[in-house]
Amino acid sequence: MRAAKEYINPVIQNLPPSGIRKFFDLVANTKGVISLGVGEPDFVTPWHIREACFYGLERGYTMYTSNFGLPELRKEISYFVEKHYDVTYKPLEETLVTVGASEAVDLAMRALLVPGEEVLVPEPCYVSYAPTVTMAGGIAVHVPTYVEDDFQLTSKALEAKVTDKTKILVLCYPNNPTGAIMTREELLEIARFVEKHDLLVLADEIYADMTYEGEHQCFAALPGMRDRTILINGFSKNYAMTGWRIGYVCANEEFIAQMTKIHQYTILCAPIMGQMAAIxxxxxxxxxxxxxxxxxxxxxxxxxxxxxQIGLSCFTPRGAFYAFPSIRSTGLSSEEFCEKLLKEEQVAVVPGNAFGESGNGFIRVSYASSMANLTAALDKIEAFVQRCNPSSF
Incomplete structure (x- = not known):
C-alpha cells in the first residue's frame, strides 16, 4: 500500500490550514489565556430564541425540512432583507437556508465556477474565501487594500487585477478583519466596474447590521446589481448564534436552484431546531x-x-467587532508579535497575515469580549509593547 498522502487529492493536500486555527493550536496548550482572537460574541443567545428551540423540540420538531429550509423562515428572511436592505427576493424560489454563512460561500463558488476561472478577493479578508475558490477549481486573485485608504476597495485596484478569466468579485463590508466599511458612492464605483466586466458579486453581509458610523449599503440593492449579486448572511454574529450554524443566501432563482443541488446532495438541510430559533x-x-x-x-x-494610547496606531473600525492595529513600530512581524505576546503575557490575538499578505504588520483583535477581559488584555499588551520599544514611552 502507498503512503496515505499519495491517495489524497493534491489540491486539498496543498491547501494551507487556516491561519487562525493554526495559531490557536498554540493557545490550546497555554493556561490562563485571555483570548481576543475568535470572532465570536461573548453574549449567550437571547433566552426567547433558545426558548423557541426548546418549544419546537417539545412539539416533536426533530425531522428533516425542505432542502431550501422551512418556508416560514424563508419568508421571514425575505421580509427582513426587503425591510432592512431594500432589495426584494421571492422567499420560496430565491432564498436558501444553509449551515452557516460559510456553507453558502462554498455553495456559490462550486455552483458558479468553471475550473480555471478567477475570483477577485480583496484582502485582508476572511480566511475561507480563497480556499473555497481553490476547492471549486477556481483561481483566487488577491486585491490588496491599504490602511492609508481606510482599507476600502477601489476600481483602480480591481482594474489592475481583472482579466478575461475573471468571473466573481467577493465583497465583505463591514470587513473582517479590518472593520472597514464602504459608502453608497464608493460601492457605486465598484458596481460600474462589475457591470463593465460583466462580473458576478458574492456579497457577504454577515456584519451588515454591525455598522456604527454611517449607514450600511447592501450591494444587491444598487441599480442593476440584484441579479448579479449572491447575497449571503447569517445569524451567528447579530444574534449571538454561532453554534446554531444557520445562514442563508438570496439570489437569482437559477443561481439558487443550482446551489440547492449541491446542498441537497451534501447537507440535505440545515438543522430544524436552529431554523426554528432563527424564525x-x-x-x-x-x-x-x-x-x-x-x-x-x-x-x-x-x-x-x-x-x-499604547503607541500602536489603530485604524478606526466602523463596523463588525474587530480592531486591526499596526504593530510595525515594535520591529516584530505579525506572527512574532502574537507568539511572543501569548508566551510572555498569555494574551491571544491573531496575526494580520492570516488574512492575506496585506495584513502583514497588523494584528486582529476581537472586541466581542467583556470589558474586564479587554481592559486586562490591553494592560498586558501595553506592558509587552513597552518592553519591545521602551524608547517610545
Missing amino acids: EALKNGQSEKERMLIEYDQRRRYVVGRFN
Missing part, C-alpha cells in the same frame, strides 16, 4: 440585537483609544 430571532430579536450593538460600540471606542 424567532427575525421576528422578535431586534431589541436584543440593538442592545448588543450598543455594547460592542462602547468596547470599540475603548479598544481603539487604548491601542493609540
